[in-house]
Amino acid sequence: MSRIALIAQLTFHEARRRKIMWAAVLLGLAFLAIYALGLYFLRGEIITGMDQYPQGTLTAVNMLVMMALYAVNFLIIVMTVLTSVDTIAGEVASGAIHAIATKPIRRAEILLGKWLGFAVMLVLYATLMIGGVVLITRALTGYTPPNVLRGSLLMVLEGFIVLHLSLLGGTFLSTLANGVFVLGLFGVAFIGGWMEEFGSLMYNETVVNIGILSSLIMPSEAMWRWAAYLMQPPLLRTFNVSPFGSNAQPSLAMVAYTFAYLVAALAIAIRNFSRKDL
Amino acid sequence: MSASPAIETSGLRKEYGAKVAVADLSLTVQRGEIFGFLGPNGAGKTTAVKMLLGLIAPTAGAGRILGRPLSDIEVRRRIGFLPEHFRFYDWLTARELLRYHGKLLGMTDAACEKQIPELLEMVGLIHHADQRLKTFSKGMLQRVGLAQALLNDPELVFLDEPTSGLDPIGRRMVRDVIRHLRDKGCAVFLNSHLLGEVEITCDRVAFISEGVVVRTASLRQLIAGETTVHIRAAGVTPETLEGLKQWGREVRADGTYIHMVVDEEESLPAIANWIVANGARLYALTPERVSLEDLFMEVVGDTGEVK
Ligand SMILES: Nc1ncnc2c1ncn2[C@@H]1O[C@H](COP(=O)(O)OP(=O)(O)OP(=O)(O)O)[C@@H](O)[C@H]1O
Ligand SMILES: [Mg+2]
Numbered sequence: 001m002s003r004i005a006l007i008a009q010l011t012f013h014e015a016r017r018r019k020i021m022w023a024a025v026l027l028g029l030a031f032l033a034i035y036a037l038g039l040y041f042l043r044g045e046i047i048t049g050m051d052q053y054p055q056g057t058l059t060a061v062n063m064l065v066m067m068a069l070y071a072v073n074f075l076i077i078v079m080t081v082l083t084s085v086d087t088i089a090g091e092v093a094s095g096a097i098h099a100i101a102t103k104p105i106r107r108a109e110i111l112l113g114k115w116l117g118f119a120v121m122l123v124l125y126a127t128l129m130i131g132g133v134v135l136i137t138r139a140l141t142g143y144t145p146p147n148v149l150r151g152s153l154l155m156v157l158e159g160f161i162v163l164h165l166s167l168l169g170g171t172f173l174s175t176l177a178n179g180v181f182v183l184g185l186f187g188v189a190f191i192g193g194w195m196e197e198f199g200s201l202m203y204n205e206t207v208v209n210i211g212i213l214s215s216l217i218m219p220s221e222a223m224w225r226w227a228a229y230l231m232q233p234p235l236l237r238t239f240n241v242s243p244f245g246s247n248a249q250p251s252l253a254m255v256a257y258t259f260a261y262l263v264a265a266l267a268i269a270i271r272n273f274s275r276k277d278l
Numbered sequence: 279m280s281a282s283p284a285i286e287t288s289g290l291r292k293e294y295g296a297k298v299a300v301a302d303l304s305l306t307v308q309r310g311e312i313f314g315f316l317g318p319n320g321a322g323k324t325t326a327v328k329m330l331l332g333l334i335a336p337t338a339g340a341g342r343i344l345g346r347p348l349s350d351i352e353v354r355r356r357i358g359f360l361p362e363h364f365r366f367y368d369w370l371t372a373r374e375l376l377r378y379h380g381k382l383l384g385m386t387d388a389a390c391e392k393q394i395p396e397l398l399e400m401v402g403l404i405h406h407a408d409q410r411l412k413t414f415s416k417g418m419l420q421r422v423g424l425a426q427a428l429l430n431d432p433e434l435v436f437l438d439e440p441t442s443g444l445d446p447i448g449r450r451m452v453r454d455v456i457r458h459l460r461d462k463g464c465a466v467f468l469n470s471h472l473l474g475e476v477e478i479t480c481d482r483v484a485f486i487s488e489g490v491v492v493r494t495a496s497l498r499q500l501i502a503g504e505t506t507v508h509i510r511a512a513g514v515t516p517e518t519l520e521g522l523k524q525w526g527r528e529v530r531a532d533g534t535y536i537h538m539v540v541d542e543e544e545s546l547p548a549i550a551n552w553i554v555a556n557g558a559r560l561y562a563l564t565p566e567r568v569s570l571e572d573l574f575m576e577v578v579g580d581t582g583e584v585k
Contacts, residue, residue: 006378006381006382010367013370014367017369018369095362095363095364095365096365096366096367098333098359098361099364099365099426100382101332101333102332102333102354102357102359102361103354103379103382103383104351104353104355104382104383104384105382106351277328277333277334277335278328278334
């Protein structure tokens with residue numbers, strides 16, 4: 001087995017052994033069950049509504065799905081931070097890293113192995129949660145938001161931004177400081193996203209630019225806003241100013257920027273860790 | 279086996295900001311040699327080992343391990359390391375820990391399955407093999423750490439304070455392990471300040487103080503070498519006294535006492551014979567043994583202050 005895969009396996013083993021996996025899956029299922037239950041009891045109203053005021057009902061159902069996906073988006077981020085925040089920092093603090101880093105394995109391989117483990121967990125969790133919400137909605141109401149695949153990919157991309165930053169922070173911060181670092185950046189992006197949204201609604205360029213700047217520093221919220229934009233019915237896009245929706249135009253340039261951002265964050269993490277005195 | 283020494287360094291230096299942890303480490307450890315690295319707290323022992331293992335980057339200097347540069351990854355297949363405070367993921371069992379380390383070392387499953395029970399037996403943990411590390415005591419963790427360091431049948435093992443936290447039985451176990459390694463031709467780099475232990479196990483020692491290797495010597499030289507002898511005897515003639523010079527130097531009479539310095543312990547019976555054969559009455563012949571502890575104090579100073 002390759003050394004990267006071995007470290008990934010250890011990461012997985014830890015998530016299983018420490019019951020992180022179980023807790024995440026069980027509570028994820030609980031989340032989906034509540035959502036399904038609510039939708040199930042609203043089903044009658046939705047079906048009648050679709051006949052009488054199709055436009056308004058569609059909007060309401062979409063709002064409901066977007067609310068659920070917004071919560072899922074937040075859960076993905078928190079789960080990613082919680083599982084990965086301690087990974088390098090904790091091992092450096094405890095000294096466990098000494099026994100690993102003196103084996104025939106490159107530091108880069110250690111970091112990439114961890115990345116692989118967390119990446120697989122992130123994708124699995126996102127698939128369970130986003131897939132669950134979309135399938136439940138479809139099964140109970142027959143409605144599927146537009147562009148659901150592209151939207152989901154953007155949500156997963158947001159998870160990766162957080163993962164990469166958490167791995168990066170772990171190479172030079174303590175566990176706690178790393179948590180503060182990543183969630184703090186997430187906060188910056190969040191408020192910046194709102195500023196951009198309001199700025200564009202009020203045609204205030206300065207405020208929009210503040211938002212764009214914050215998205216460049218931390219593109220996480222921008223990913224959600226584009227995901228939300230894509231998954232809304234076109235009618236809602238122009239007016240919806242709420243965390244569950246967006247009037248922001250997705251731009252390919254920003255997605256390209258995000259990929260470059262991901263690569264850079266991981267590369268700096270590898271460089272930091274490779275040069276770090278352990 | 280190739281002729282390259284186990285460890286060879288020249289001018290290794292590590293600075294942490296203004297603090298010089300290791301100033302100039304230049305030493306050679308031969309294959310199969312048990313090398314004791316002695317020094318007071320904060321002298322730079324752990325820092326030296328970490329540089330040799332590539333955990334920290336030297337500020338200056340270079341070194342080779344088993345003939346390969348310090349940054350070489352593959353040479354670590356042939357090296358074992360017990361860190362100063364052995365810690366590992368506490369959610370693993372001892373057996374799982376050893377399996378992961380075996381895989382990290384590139385060992386086959388078959389080799390792991392053969393080695394692991396033997397090592398667990400050797401470090402006295404065979405009955406705790408499937409217990410999670412979080413239930414382990416400090417000494418038990420240290421024992422798994424030792425097993426982990428020996429998994430790959432290494433040619434060179436670094437042990438940083440291997441007996442810390444161990445009970446007397448554990449300490450003896452470590453001594454036996456080191457002897458066993460010596461028999462197999464494995465070189466050992468032993469960091470310690472437990473001098474008795476070093477005295478028993480090491481071939482050669484280096485003293486480090488404030489980041490500088492102040493003395494390196496073979497243990498036989500140190501212990502069985504130059505010895506001051508105090509003799510108490512009556513009826514010693516000047517000729518007898520003169521004759522003592524064939525075994526040593528600085529012969530000096532002081533009443534019924536004679537003091538002299540001999541080059542090796544082996545001369546002591548001959549000296550006793552000489553005195554008696556020349557008609558003097560010998561009451562006492564006492565070699566003043568230099569213990570490693572005396573030497574340690576002499577070499578590193580005994581202020582007891584961490585520098
Ligand atoms: N990461 C670090 N940052 C700053 N100084 C350090 C660091 N690590 C070690 N030092 C300093 O380097 C010196 C040598 O430390 P080292 O751990 O090598 O000592 P040691 O000989 O192993 O001591 P002990 O017997 O207590 O284990 C000490 O003065 C210590 O304060
Ligand atoms: Mg030390």
